[in-house]
Amino acid sequence: MPGANERALEKAKGLPADALILDLEDAVAPAAKQEARTRVCAAVAAGAYGRREVAIRVNGRDTPWHADDLRAAAQAGPDAVVVPKIGSPADVHAVERDLDAAGAPGHTLIWAMVETPIAMLRALEIAQASPRLAVLVMGTNDLANELRAQHVPGRAPLLTGLGLCLLAARASGKAILDGVYNDVRDAEGFAAECRQGRELGFDGKTLIHPGQVEPCNRAFSPSAEQLAEAAEIVRAWADAEAAGRGVVTVNGRMIENLHVDNARRLLAVDAAIAGRPRALR
Structure with a gap:
């Protein structure tokens, strides 16, 4: 400005x-x-x-x-x-x-x-x-x-x-x-x-x-589809860890640490957006 x-x-x-x-x-x-x-x-x-x-x-x-x-x-x-x-x-x-x-x-x-x-x-x-x-x-x-x-x-x-x-x-x-x-x-x-x-x-x-x-x-901003997939990846990873499984798949795709890290990053971005003052949304 x-x-x-x-x-x-x-x-x-x-x-x-x-x-x-x-x-x-x-x-x-x-x-x-x-x-x-x-x-x-x-x-x-x-x-x-x-x-x-x-x-x-x-x-x-x-x-x-x-x-x-x-x-x-x-x-x-x-x-x-x-x-x-x-x-x-x-x-x-x-x-x-x-x-x-x-x-x-x-x-x-x-x-x-x-x-x-x-x-x-x-x-x-x-x-x-x-x-x-x-x-x-x-x-x-x-x-x-x-x-x-x-x-x-x-x-x-x-x-x-x-x-x-x-x-x-x-x-x-x-x-x-x-x-x-x-x-x-x-x-x-x-x-x-x-x-x-x-x-x-x-x-x-x-x-x-x-x-x-x-x-x-x-x-x-992350799309609704990206956020839904990110949440699913994080859930699947947590379930696999709790069950002691070493292999995780989501929608037929093998999931690794890097995919989980990126999913968490997208969810954090969305949370930051949601936390902005209403006038900024």
């Missing part, structure tokens, strides 16, 4: 989103940077967004606004700061030092935007650079630009980078969010990209328009 737009920040209070990124970077003109910083930090400090995770996206380290953004964000104490153009562990360490120096509370984590070829190649090092770093955020627009690639259905030019970052996130135990979809009028294309992101393994997707929230929620 653009930090300089008071109406947008107010509208964000009613969006059924799990997390909000209040933006000081691309969505804010240079002349409005200071005003946006003040407005966003005041909203965060006031706890205006309930139980949603709230992050502040600061301007990049190579801009004249970065240092002031980071200091103000640290004092506001959001759930996270989103930092663009992270390309190395040294970038993460610098952000971490600056947050500590500004007195950021321990719960304010780093969400690192990875959006350059060098970031793709260093994704694992970046993900492991700091315990304060919790999320990798794909910057697919900038990545496509630097690759001189085209935005095409299926995102074939970006799949190598997406895969490298997914591997890094899973290897280091971090969450990872897919990049934005630019054409807010193309509902079919957006739904297809959400499906692809979930099939690849992303934990969620970053959005640029309120109209994208509900279809994204549907795409990343």
Whole structure:
């Protein structure tokens, strides 16, 4: 949500989103940077967004606004700061030092935007650079630009980078969010990209328009069929263990530990969704 737009920040209070990124970077003109910083930090400090995770996206380290953004964000104490153009562990360490120096509370984590070829190649090092770093955020627009690639259905030019970052996130135990979809009028294309992101393994997707929230929620939520199967797998596994059986089948399919772990994960996701405030469902 653009930090300089008071109406947008107010509208964000009613969006059924799990997390909000209040933006000081691309969505804010240079002349409005200071005003946006003040407005966003005041909203965060006031706890205006309930139980949603709230992050502040600061301007990049190579801009004249970065240092002031980071200091103000640290004092506001959001759930996270989103930092663009992270390309190395040294970038993460610098952000971490600056947050500590500004007195950021321990719960304010780093969400690192990875959006350059060098970031793709260093994704694992970046993900492991700091315990304060919790999320990798794909910057697919900038990545496509630097690759001189085209935005095409299926995102074939970006799949190598997406895969490298997914591997890094899973290897280091971090969450990872897919990049934005630019054409807010193309509902079919957006739904297809959400499906692809979930099939690849992303934990969620970053959005640029309120109209994208509900279809994204549907795409990343377990279906009724998946939940029914997951519950059946967990029950069958528990029954087999109680009976001392070493072989478990569900609907003719052999079940192993990995299937049970995935079933429990899906059920936990569904429980987390059910536990959200009613306005977020």
